[in-house]
Amino acid sequence: MALHILVLAGGSGTRLWPLSRGARPKHLLSLGPDGQTLLQATVERVAPLADEVHVVTAAEQAEACAVVLHGTSAPVSIIAEPTARGTGPALGLAVHRIARRDPDALIVSVHADHHVDDTEAYRAAVLAVAGWAAATGGLATIGLPPTFPSTALGYIAVGAGEPPDRWVSPPGPAADPVLLAAAAALPAAHADAFVEKPPLDRATAFFEDGDHLWNLGLFAWTAAAFLAELAGADAGLDAKLRDVVDAQAAGDEKGAAQIYASLPAIAVDPLLMEGSASLTVVRAGFGWSDLGSWSDLLAARAGRADDEGNVVDGDVLLIDSRDCLVEAVGGRTVAVLGLEGMVVIDTGDAVLVMPAGASQQVKAVVERLRREGRTELL
Structure with missing residues (x-):
C-alpha cells in the first residue's frame, strides 16, 4: 500500500477578483509564504508525507501548473480534467487512474488554494485522516472547530462515541515519531451529517454546541473504498469514468474528452461523502482559511499588518487609514x-474598492461583468 496525495487545483478564479481571473486562478497567485504560489506551498506542505503527489487540474491550467511546480522538492504528476465537472468527477477520474496501476492505494485529497498557519499540525492531521481511512476501510475527513459562526463554510455534525476500529499508521515516507504520535492522538468519531453553508442562526448554534466542525474538503480513502462508494452512489457515472480512463490509456484523448463532457457537474461532498454510512471525521486544530474572500486574505496576513492594522502590497501611500487591505500590483502608486476597514485592489486594468465586510459580494461584480460580455476582465 502506498500513500498518494491528490492536490485539487481547480476553480474559475473569481472570489479574489480582480487579482484572480479565469486564466490566473487563486492557486496560481503568489499568496503563499515567501512569495510562493498557493499551489507551490501546498505541494511542499504535503510532499514529505506522500509516496506520490498528483495535481488534479483543468486541462487549460495544466501547463501553468507544470511551470509553477518546476523545481519543487518532490516530483509531481498532473492529472488533467478535460472539462470542468466539479470535484466529484475530477476525483473519480484521478482515483480510477491511480487504481489501474496501484489498486491498493491509500489516497488523501487536499485543496491547492488554502492558507495554513501550522504546517506540522496540518501534516499530523493528514496522517491521521489517512490512518483512519486505512483502519476502517471506509472514508475519512478532517474537521476544524469553528472559530466564528461562518455562513460561507460547510459543517460536519460529529456523532457520539469513537470509531470501533483502531487507528493505524499510514504508509509513506514520513517516519517522524513525533508527527505520527500527534496524528494518533487526534480524536475521531463517526460523521453524522453534512450541512452546507447554513444561515446565521444555525451557524451560531453550530459554533456554540461543540458538535459541529468546519468542513475543509480534506478527505481520505482507499482506492477500493472510493470506487465502491462511487459505484453505489452513481453506477452510470462510475462506468463513464472507466470509459474515460480506457480511452486515455488507448491514446484517444478526443474520445475521452467527449465522454467526460457528458458527465454531470457535481461536488464530491453530495456525490459520496454526505451519503456514506462509513465516514470518520478527525477533529484537528490548526490555523486555516480557504481564502474565499478579500477579508479572509486580510485576516490571514494579520501578522504583516502595520501599527494601524493595514496590510499592503506594492507602491501604496497610506494617510490616516486603518484596518485596510491595499494591493497595488498594476504598476501605479495607490494613495x-x-x-x-476598506479593501483597495489595483491590477492595472481594473480597480476594486469596497468595505472589507462586503467581500462575499465580489461575485456580484463578476456576474455583472459576465452579463455585459466583459470577458477581458474575467
Whole structure:
C-alpha cells in the first residue's frame, strides 16, 4: 500500500477578483509564504508525507501548473480534467487512474488554494485522516472547530462515541515519531451529517454546541473504498469514468474528452461523502482559511499588518487609514486617505474598492461583468 496525495487545483478564479481571473486562478497567485504560489506551498506542505503527489487540474491550467511546480522538492504528476465537472468527477477520474496501476492505494485529497498557519499540525492531521481511512476501510475527513459562526463554510455534525476500529499508521515516507504520535492522538468519531453553508442562526448554534466542525474538503480513502462508494452512489457515472480512463490509456484523448463532457457537474461532498454510512471525521486544530474572500486574505496576513492594522502590497501611500487591505500590483502608486476597514485592489486594468465586510459580494461584480460580455476582465 502506498500513500498518494491528490492536490485539487481547480476553480474559475473569481472570489479574489480582480487579482484572480479565469486564466490566473487563486492557486496560481503568489499568496503563499515567501512569495510562493498557493499551489507551490501546498505541494511542499504535503510532499514529505506522500509516496506520490498528483495535481488534479483543468486541462487549460495544466501547463501553468507544470511551470509553477518546476523545481519543487518532490516530483509531481498532473492529472488533467478535460472539462470542468466539479470535484466529484475530477476525483473519480484521478482515483480510477491511480487504481489501474496501484489498486491498493491509500489516497488523501487536499485543496491547492488554502492558507495554513501550522504546517506540522496540518501534516499530523493528514496522517491521521489517512490512518483512519486505512483502519476502517471506509472514508475519512478532517474537521476544524469553528472559530466564528461562518455562513460561507460547510459543517460536519460529529456523532457520539469513537470509531470501533483502531487507528493505524499510514504508509509513506514520513517516519517522524513525533508527527505520527500527534496524528494518533487526534480524536475521531463517526460523521453524522453534512450541512452546507447554513444561515446565521444555525451557524451560531453550530459554533456554540461543540458538535459541529468546519468542513475543509480534506478527505481520505482507499482506492477500493472510493470506487465502491462511487459505484453505489452513481453506477452510470462510475462506468463513464472507466470509459474515460480506457480511452486515455488507448491514446484517444478526443474520445475521452467527449465522454467526460457528458458527465454531470457535481461536488464530491453530495456525490459520496454526505451519503456514506462509513465516514470518520478527525477533529484537528490548526490555523486555516480557504481564502474565499478579500477579508479572509486580510485576516490571514494579520501578522504583516502595520501599527494601524493595514496590510499592503506594492507602491501604496497610506494617510490616516486603518484596518485596510491595499494591493497595488498594476504598476501605479495607490494613495489611500482617511479610510477604515476598506479593501483597495489595483491590477492595472481594473480597480476594486469596497468595505472589507462586503467581500462575499465580489461575485456580484463578476456576474455583472459576465452579463455585459466583459470577458477581458474575467
